[in-house]
Amino acid sequence: MTPDDFVSRLTGVKPKGRDKWMACCPAHDDRDPSLSVAVAPNGNILLRCWAGCSAHDVVSSLGLSLGDLFAHPLDSSPPMAFARQERLQRAAEESSVDHERMIIALAHSDRISGKKQSAEDKARELLAVRRLIAAGVEWDADIVHLGVSKIGK
Numbered sequence: 001m002t003p004d005d006f007v008s009r010l011t012g013v014k015p016k017g018r019d020k021w022m023a024c025c026p027a028h029d030d031r032d033p034s035l036s037v038a039v040a041p042n043g044n045i046l047l048r049c050w051a052g053c054s055a056h057d058v059v060s061s062l063g064l065s066l067g068d069l070f071a072h073p074l075d076s077s078p079p080m081a082f083a084r085q086e087r088l089q090r091a092a093e094e095s096s097v098d099h100e101r102m103i104i105a106l107a108h109s110d111r112i113s114g115k116k117q118s119a120e121d122k123a124r125e126l127l128a129v130r131r132l133i134a135a136g137v138e139w140d141a142d143i144v145h146l147g148v149s150k151i152g153k
């Protein structure tokens with residue numbers, strides 16, 4: 001939740017400078033605003049009731065939880081973990097593309113050297129071609145042409 005959104009739920013709000021407010025504490029009978037609201041450098045909302053209510057008391061009174069004070073909800077926050085996962089995913093895709101390319105290149109060199117391809121090899125090469133097409137990979141057109149035209153004959 002944003003600090004503005006949070007503050008809009010309070011009463012008796014008085015701005016106290018940049019990213020700071022005083023407001024009536026919803027957790028006790030507060031007539032003279034005693035709840036201090038501030039924003040931490042990381043965007044989290046900091047609460048302090050000068051009458052002694054805990055941050056938990058305050059957010060509960062508003063029907064919120066402590067998690068609402070975080071700029072980034074804990075369960076969806078790990079941007080590091082997400083970036084890492086993306087990197088691993090890309091690396092896996094690249095290595096499998098290399099692998100498929102290798103299969104096509106080997107089949108191609110077998111043909112050039114006059115080796116007979118087994119039905120299994122042909123099927124595997126066709127699979128490699130299909131995978132590269134599906135992956136939208138650019139490649140040597142001659143290899144593709146030979147690979148596709150010779151497979152299945």
Ligand SMILES: [Zn+2]
Pocket residue numbers: 025026027028030049050051052053
């Ligand atoms: Zn209070």
